[in-house]
Structures are given as structure tokens and as C-alpha cells.
Amino acid sequence: MSVPLLALAGLVRRYQADRPAVIDGLDFTLAAGEWIAIMGESGVGKSTLLNVIAGLDRADAGAVRVDGVELAALDDDALTLLRRQSMGFVFQAFHVLPYLSVGRNVALPLALNGVPEREIRPRVAAMLVDVGLEGMFERLPRELSGGELQRVAIARALVHRPRLVLADEPTGNLDPKSAAQVLALLGRAVRAHGGGGLLITHSRAAAASADRAYEFDGRTLVPLTVP
């Protein structure tokens, strides 16, 4: 049996000792190449879950394994390296650096991974084509619309072909039409680049674009039947 891409076992995250745990004993596995959607009420702990998986936040109990590697065993530097090489992020607030061109924003993960400059340009250009931003390499973020900014962020999350993409309400700041386009694009792009991952969303339509959908209640991920 192959090692799952992501395995959570008895995961607990508690912010304050006198308050109930936000994540309370969650078990879950994700196979490589799987792209799933997670829904849930606001404040239930979805972002917390993503942060713990990304190694940006520590679990209080239980284990997170990425490709069979237990995150608790890694120090901060090793976790950082893991993120650099194997993970891609899409944030609700885009977080595109305003003073770098679109192309340079997308190129960041490649540069961090030491990819030579002559390889970076063609890879970024190709990635921009994939997200529908062909020829926008030199444009500055302030000249772009919200939908376009989020496409830049998606390109940045995928350009280094991470195995695990983590997207936290990527359409939360977008109008419905742009949101639908971005979600369709995200699903397609993740699959096209051979990755898998978790998409947190409020939109049922978005959830439908994933392989599977779950409802998170803090303790368990309950499978949703896609209509």
C-alpha cells in the first residue's frame, strides 16, 4: 500500500486551555493527486486546520504526516524547506507583492528553490498562459483586477509543481463570476500540474468542482454527497 500524501491522526489544536479545542481529534487521509473541498461554518477551525497542515501552526496532540514524514519531528527550518519544495498556497487576501511585476511574483517559489534564471522565465511564462494571464509578465499588480490577482496567486502556488496545494477561501474576496472562473481554473490547474490538496470554500458549486467534498465540524470531516 502506498503512503498517503497527507495523513492526520487524532489531531488536536487548542488555542486556550480554558476553551474547547478548535480541532478535537481529527483523523483523515488524502491520497496523492486528490483534490478535495472542505466546507464549514465560519469560525469552526478550517484555517486553523490548514495552518497546522502547512507547519505554520503546531498541533497540541496527534500527528500530521506529509508523505509519511511526521511534521512534529521537523524543526522550523526543515518545515520551511518542506513548504518551499512541496507546498503551494492560495490566500483569501491574494498577498501578491505590489512592487514586483506579475511574472516576478509568480517566479518567487522557483527562485527560492534555486532554479536557474534561464529556466525561470519560460516556466513562468507557460504558467501564466495556463492561468489565462498570457503576456502579463511585466505588468504591475496595481493594474490588475481582483480576479486577475487571484490568478497570479494561483500561478505562484503551482509554478514549482508542489505535491500539496492549500487554498483557504480563495474566492472569498471575489464577485461570483470571477469566483466561478477562478475555481474552475484552480481545479484544472492543480490536476494539470499533477498536484493534490485541500480547497476551503463556502461555495457549493466550488465544492462540486473537487474530487470529493467534506463538511468540517471541528471533530470530523463528514463526506458530502455532491448533488
Add this chain to the structure above:
Amino acid sequence: MRPAASITTALAVFAAQLRDRPLRLVVSVAAIAVGIALAAAVHLINASALAEFGRATRELSGTADLAVRGTKAGFEESLYVRLASRPGVRVASPVLLREAALVAGGTLPIEGVDPLLAAALRPELYGELAGLYVALLAPDALVLSASAARDLKLVRGDWLSLRVGGLERRLQIVAVLPAEATARRMGLMDISSAQWLTGSVGLLSRIDLRLAPGLDAARYAAELQLPAGVDAMTPALEQARAGNLTRAYRVNLDMLALVALLTGAFLVYATQALAVMRRRRQLALLRALGVRRGELRLAVLVEGAAVGAVGGVLGTALGWLIARLVLSLQGGDLGAGLLQTATTRVATPPLALALFIALGIVVAVAGAWLPARRAAEVAPARALKAGDEEAPAAVRDRLVLASVLLTLGAGCAFVPPLYGLPLGGYASIACLLAGAVLLVPAFVAATLAHLPTPRSPLLALLLARLRNSIAQSAVSLAAIVVSFSLMVAMAIMVHSFRDSFERWLGAVLPADIYLRVSPAADTFDLSTAAAATLAAVPGVARIELRRTTQLSLAPAQPPVMLIARALPRSGDSLPLVGYPVATDPTLPVAFVSEALRDLYGVQPGGVLELPIAGRAVRFGVAGLWRDYARSTGSVVVDLASWERLTGERRYTEASVWLAPRAAAESVRTAIEARLQGGDALQVIAAGALKQRALAAFDRAFAITYALEAVAVGIGLLGVVLAFAVQALARRAEFGMLRHIGLRRGQVLRMLAGEGAFLAAVGVGYGLLVGLLLSVVLVYVVNRQSFHWTLDYIVPVGQLALVALVLVATAALTAGISGRVATSGAVVRAVREDW
């Protein structure tokens, strides 16, 4: 996987940001450059002046191994005969130094030497003389240095008229030395002609000795058994003595420059710290994307080092230019009158220049160190969440460190001087300042906590915003606290000094007119006969005569001034420190200055031995007097005792009291006309003398004021920058406020109010800290550097004015930067989330 890739990527991101917002870069570089430039300029001016001083000293004694020197009056020629015949002495060259008054006005230093002996010791200077040996045998033959010939517009063959003891003497220029021989303005004569011309037959000023090879000059000097008042020095010692004279003053200037540098460094720190706070999300994003903590810290440090290197190079270059400008304008003594040299050359020591550039880098890296640590510690998950703000600083952790520093600072104030320097005082100031800065957040928090919640919603919003951004405010306030408190401390010290000085002048100058035989001239004597003439001038009610002379009490120390004047045993009419004490009634009394007590360990009630008339005379020390004129020590004795001991009836100074209704100016002119002293005699009204002394004081402290102004300017720059940067960073917030219905004017007023409030808090706190520091400056640093005490006086009006200007400027800049930040695109401001 090369770790370098992620660092260079982070640096590329930083560089892109600096290109995008170049203002921050410009200000950081400018801040460090100004700080370094000041430090470098003051240091280079001092170094140039001292180098010139050293050159002049070396020129005086040439390649001699030992210079035997007496006081200005000179010593008996018989010493020369004794020394020249001693075993171990190869060459002994006698020298007479005199200042001759010129009939055409001004004076000319005259050096009398034996041409052949002098040429053996110093061929570059006296080599020419050997060839002129025969010509110099004529009693009226004079050789001029190139600069003297240029200055007096004389050439070979011309005649020069001097005034000696009321008589006119003519000398013929037999040669002019080439310019390479010496830069000094002087005349050279055969020594016996010079002795005869200046009425110094049988006297010498100096004997230069060349010793047999292998002899230790310092040890040989100790065995010479010289008469009292004469000592032997190696050239190195002589230079050290010149350096000693001015060291405390120079160290103070260097420290002042360092203060400017520190303030500059603080601005760099504030700039960096604010930049890191503002870039929280960018840095957090880099962490999320895979830049390791250490790599991010290193990147921020490298950025700081780069800024420091650019600032250091620019600042050092600027400092060199300033030094050149200052030296060409006013010479090397920075107005203190201590180092009178004619240098216009800037010393360019490569090591020192490299050191200043390195200092720029070190300061910038140190300034970036804390921000770098914070940058690396940013929790990415939290910083990337919308609506995140810098958390209030952990105020508690700093209280412990702050109290340690404050206690240490208080302790250092009681450390005695080290190597004659107030190092403990400086350490105390540094510790107190650092401790006080650490307490800034606590002070701001406490102030804000005690404000009542205002009724006006606008003010309430303002207060809430301030309470939520204590960490940011504290950083920008720290710069103003540092610069303002140092300014307050220095202003108090200088003001106390000036005030005490003015009062002291009143005490030591009670008469109406003062006469002084120019200390440089030896051609006019205020003899008993002259004194009688003076007393007979119409309008003169009473005169008092004084005799001043320099005594050497210890070879490595600068000479001490002896003042002989009419003096009751109680010391009445002297500005005393404390009360006179009883002394051995069989001994004559002496009052010593505070400097003399500190430097030679002489206490009131003790006995002081002074070398007078060739022997050691014991005096009972009856008290301490305050002497602001001489920081190297002085002693006052009764004129009658002096006359009894020396048998001399010649004086150097006189005070004149006017008869009722006599006009000072007409009496002054009458005195000048009667005494015929020419340029060698100064006759000055008391008012003019006081004015001249105060003008000299102000000139000496002009550099202090300039540096102070720059320090405050740098602090203000920091505040302006902090407000500008914060206003820009808060565009989204302003956009939101405008959206929910605040008028632009209201937003601007809110910002101005915030600026004024923060500046007022900073200025108030800075004032408290400054008062604390001023106590250390007045009672420790000043006391240990100059050895005199001051009355502590606070220039309330001056400080209030500066405080007001600072607060107004802060409010104005906050408003202006708000205007820029709120101009135009309200809609875009809300959308741009960072």
C-alpha cells in the same frame, strides 16, 4: 539545494521594494551619512590640528634627543656650560626664544641660536645658517623665514624696526630661508645678538641636546639635576604635554560627535524597525513560501549593512569635506583657542577613514539587529490573516533590563576619572539613556491609560488607535527622546557654564580698566617706574599690580599659572569655592584652583612647594578658588611674598579704579599715551574685556551648538519620517474612515492631533531624561574634564521654545503626510490591502 538562493531571492524582493519606495532608502542613508559625517569631521579637524601641533613641536627641537626648557622668562646661561661639558652630550645647542614688538605694529617671534651648533642638530632648518655664519656675526643681522618675509613684505637687504624697552632698533635682513625649511613665521639671529637686542643677556630659553648613541634619553634627563622651574623632555614627552593640554576638550568634542552619530544610529534603527513592522505581511509571505527564519534574519541584516556601507562612504566623504572647509575658514582649534596652529591641511589617515566607513556599517547593522530578529519571529499564519496589526510590545520584559541599566548608570556616575578622562560619566550617560529608551513604551502606555475616554467620537477613535499602536509609536518616539534629552542635557550644561562664567568674570574683574603686558611680547616691562606713571594719570584713583608667570610642577603636565597679587590671608576678593582654612602661620599662603587640586592632589590645609627663583618654596594652601580661565591649574599668592622671594619689581598686569566722574575711555587713551607700551601693552576697559571673554566663550561653544542643532534635526527627521511612513501605511484605514463618512479635514485634524500628542509625550519624557543626564554632565563629566565646578542653571525659556517648535513641527508633518496619504484615490486606498 543551495541555501543562498532563498537569501538572494529575499534580498531581490527587498531591493524591489526599496526601488518602489525610495524615500525610506534615501532617509536611512541620509541619517547614517549625517551622523558619520559629523563624527568624521570633528575627528579629522582634531587630528589635523594635533598633527600640525606635533610637527611644530618636532621642528622646535629638531633631531635633538632631549630639550631642556625653562619658563618663558628663561634660565641662567651657566646651565649651558654645565650641560655641554657633561659626558654623554655630543652636541648642546642653546636657544633663546623672544617675541619682538615691531614698530610697524604686530610682533615677530625671534629665535636666537648658535648657527653652527644648531645646524648640526637640524640641518633642514638651520643648514642655511651655517653658510651665513660670518654675516650673522653682525649684531643687527636677521634671517627671516619665508612666511615671515612674505607677511612683512621684506626682501634680502631690507631693514626692519623693532621696539625694545621703549627704544627703536633696526635690523637688516641678511637672508630669507627657503619655504621648505619651515612653515613658521619667525626671525633667526645669532644668539648673543638676540640676547643683547632683547635685554636677555645671560639668559637662555632652551638647550637642545644630542646624546651619545645608546643612551636612554628619559633616564639621562632624570640625572641632570636641573634647577627648579627647568626640566628636560624628550620630544615624545613634549608632544604628550601639548596633547594633554587639549585632550579633555578634544575628547568632549569627539563625544559630542559620537552623540550625533548615536542619534543618527537611532534614526536608522527606528527606520528599520518601522519598516519591518510595516512589512510584516511581506515577510510572513516569504516565510510561508519557504524562506527559513535564519535566512530572513540574515537578509534583513544584509540590507542594513548595505544601507550602512553607502551611508558610511558618503558620510566619511562629507565629513572630510566639512573638515577641509572648517580648517580653511578658521584653523584647527574649533574656536577654543587651545590649538593655535596655522594648518589648512586635512589629515587623511586611511585607517581612520576606513574605520568611519566601518562604523557606518556597524551602526546600521546594529540598528537592523532587533528588527531582523522580530522579522524572523513574525508568526506567518497570524500576519497573513486580514486585519492583523502589530501586537503591543511586551512592556514587562523590558522593565527588568531598564532598571538594571538605570542602576548601572547611576553607579557609573561615581567612578573617578580614568586616564584623566570622564569615562565613567560617559558610560553613565549611555546607560541612563539606554534604560530610559527601554522605558518609552511603558511611559506611553501609562500616559494613555490615564487619559479619560473623550466624549467626541473623533477623539475616542484617536485614543483607541494610539492605544493599539504603542509599539510603533514607541519606536518613533525613542528617536525624539534620544535627541531631545541629549539636547536638553547639553543646553543645561552650556547654559550653567556660561552663567557661572559670567558671574565669575564679575568677581575677578572688579576694576574699571585693565592693563596687560601681551603674553607673547618680551619687549615692554610694567616696572615700578611705569606703575608710578600709571598711578599719576589724571582720573586714576587706585591701581593694583599683578605678576603672572608659568611654573612647571611636573614634567609631563602642562605648566601651571602663578598669579601674584595683593592677597589677604582670608582670600577675600577671590571667587572662592568653600571657605578658607587656617594654615601654618610661618608660611606664606597660596590659594589653588580646583584644577590644581585635582591634578596635583593638593588639598586646602596642606603645603604646596613651588619652584620660585631657582629654589623650592613652601606655601600653606589656605583655600580653593574657581578659575575658569585655566583648566591646567593655577595658584594665587600674595604679591609682597613674591617680591620678597624673587626681589623682582616687574609686573604683567594691573587693575585701575577710576576717580568719581572720570570717563573710562578718556582715561584709557591717556594711559596708552603715557605708558608708550605699543603693541606689547593692552589697555582695556572692564566692559570690553568681559564682552571679549564672553565672545570667546561663545565661539568655543559654537561647535557645540551646531552639533546640538544637528542632533535635534536628526531626531526631528526621524519623527517626520515615522509619521510620513505611518500615514502612507495607513492609507486603507483613512480610506475606510472617509467611506464611513469622515470629512477629509476631520481625518487630517485627527492625524495632526495624534502627531502633536505623541511629540508632546516624547518631548515631556525627553525633558525628564535630559534633566537627569544634565546632572551627570554638570557634576561628573564637566567636573572631571575641566576640573572646575559650575552652578546648575536650567535655561527654561530656551528649552520651552525648542519643545514648542518640536511639537508644532510634529503636528504639522503628521498633517502634511496625512494630506498626501488621503489625497485622491479613496477607493484605491481601501482596495490596496498592503
